[in-house]
Amino acid sequence: MGTQSRKTNPTRPPSFYLARCIPLLLFLFVFAFLFFFNIDTFVYHTKSIALNTFTEQSRLLMNAEGGTLHRDFDITWGDGRGKIHNNGGILTLSLDQNSGSGFRSRNEYLFGKIEIQIKLIAGNSAGTVTTYYLSSEGENHDEIDFEFLGNSSGDPYTLHTNVYCQGKGNREQQFYLWFDPTLDFHTYSINWNPKRILFYVDGTPIREFKNLGSNGIPFPKNQPMRVYSSLWNADDWATRGGLVKTDWTKAPFTASYRNYKAEACVMSGGLSSCGTKFSNLNLTENSWVTEKLNSTGLERLKWVQKNHM
Ligand SMILES: *[C@@H]1O[C@H](CO)[C@@H](O)[C@H](O)[C@H]1NC(C)=O
Numbered sequence: 328m329g330t331q332s333r334k335t336n337p338t339r340p341p342s343f344y345l346a347r348c349i350p351l352l353l354f355l356f357v358f359a360f361l362f363f364f365n366i367d368t369f370v371y372h373t374k375s376i377a378l379n380t381f382t383e384q385s386r387l388l389m390n391a392e393g394g395t396l397h398r399d400f401d402i403t404w405g406d407g408r409g410k411i412h413n414n415g416g417i418l419t420l421s422l423d424q425n426s427g428s429g430f431r432s433r434n435e436y437l438f439g440k441i442e443i444q445i446k447l448i449a450g451n452s453a454g455t456v457t458t459y460y461l462s463s464e465g466e467n468h469d470e471i472d473f474e475f476l477g478n479s480s481g482d483p484y485t486l487h488t489n490v491y492c493q494g495k496g497n498r499e500q501q502f503y504l505w506f507d508p509t510l511d512f513h514t515y516s517i518n519w520n521p522k523r524i525l526f527y528v529d530g531t532p533i534r535e536f537k538n539l540g541s542n543g544i545p546f547p548k549n550q551p552m553r554v555y556s557s558l559w560n561a562d563d564w565a566t567r568g569g570l571v572k573t574d575w576t577k578a579p580f581t582a583s584y585r586n587y588k589a590e591a592c593v594m595s596g597g598l599s600s601c602g603t604k605f606s607n608l609n610l611t612e613n614s615w616v617t618e619k620l621n622s623t624g625l626e627r628l629k630w631v632q633k634n635h636m
């Protein structure tokens with residue numbers, strides 16, 4: 328009826344029709360507002376859902392990767408500053424003004440090839456020392472060392488190696504690495520077999536310590552050793568002989584570890600998992616027990632000793 332009358336009443340002023348339009352305009356306005364607002368929230372939600380899914384996936388991925396570090400090692404000191412993450416996939420040691428931290432392998436080995444990946448403290452690591460070594464216990468102990476001496480930002484770390492036999496060291500060799508060891512994980516290995524000790528960095532031999540026992544030079548061969556690592560403050564000597572001190576405003580300092588591998592003879596109750604004279608191992612294969620440097624290895628070793636010592 329009403330429409331009928333409107334149509335049939337041409338005397339109404341245009342303002343009347345305009346007024347009639349206002350609800351429609353309002354509706355359109357609200358609709359447009361809601362539409363854009365919702366698009367925005369929609370985009371926002373989609374983004375955050377995507378982001379959450381991504382973080383969740385990478386978390387799951389890292390967890391799924393996992394590892395064995397929680398079974399291989401015990402954190403032995405540092406009051407919570409050493410931690411194992413990602414189901415044993417990553418281990419971190421940290422150092423602050425109150426303490427450093429360290430860990431130790433559960434197993435004791437008598438010969439073996441041990442390998443771990445380390446990412447060293449980035450930025451200003453002056454005054455800090457990160458160690459990674461094999462050691463037996465007691466006064467006349469044997470020890471095979473990797474020690475990473477920190478430095479000011481931009482200055483190179485020093486990699487210090489040493490071999491102790493029956494408590495006596497003094498067999499240091501120092502290296503500068505050919506890469507920045509703080510940007511990523513790199514592999515540091517020690518092959519300790521009856522004939523020689525080989526130190527490797529990313530598969531490149533940097534040092535060979537031969538068993539020259541027949542010449543009366545002591546060689547570690549009787550005492551089982553564990554793997555140890557520690558991060559501590561040594562600013563009385565570590566960097567430029569102690570001239571550069573630790574900058575505690577940069578603490579905590581953190582080093583990370585992953586991918587531990589030990590092809591080794593595990594000692595337990597005085598018996599070796601490898602048997603007597605490696606009788607349990609198949610030495611016809613490319614074995615760590617008989618590993619020595621071939622011509623390529625010797626070339627690499629020479630290159631390191633010429634350019635990076
Ligand atoms: C730190 O960098 C300086 C300058 O390059 C270098 O002389 C020194 O050997 C480096 N390492 C340490 C541990 O001081």
Ligand SMILES: *[C@@H]1O[C@H](CO)[C@@H](O)[C@H](O)[C@H]1NC(C)=O
Pocket residue numbers: 609610611612
């Ligand atoms: C030892 O390794 C070699 C080479 O891989 C293989 O041919 C041989 O069968 C192995 N022997 C034993 C006893 O496993």
Ligand SMILES: *[C@@H]1O[C@H](CO)[C@@H](O)[C@H](O)[C@H]1NC(C)=O
Pocket residue numbers: 621622623624
């Ligand atoms: C030398 O040894 C390395 C590993 O130790 C191996 O990858 C390489 O193939 C060997 N090279 C030769 C020429 O035998």
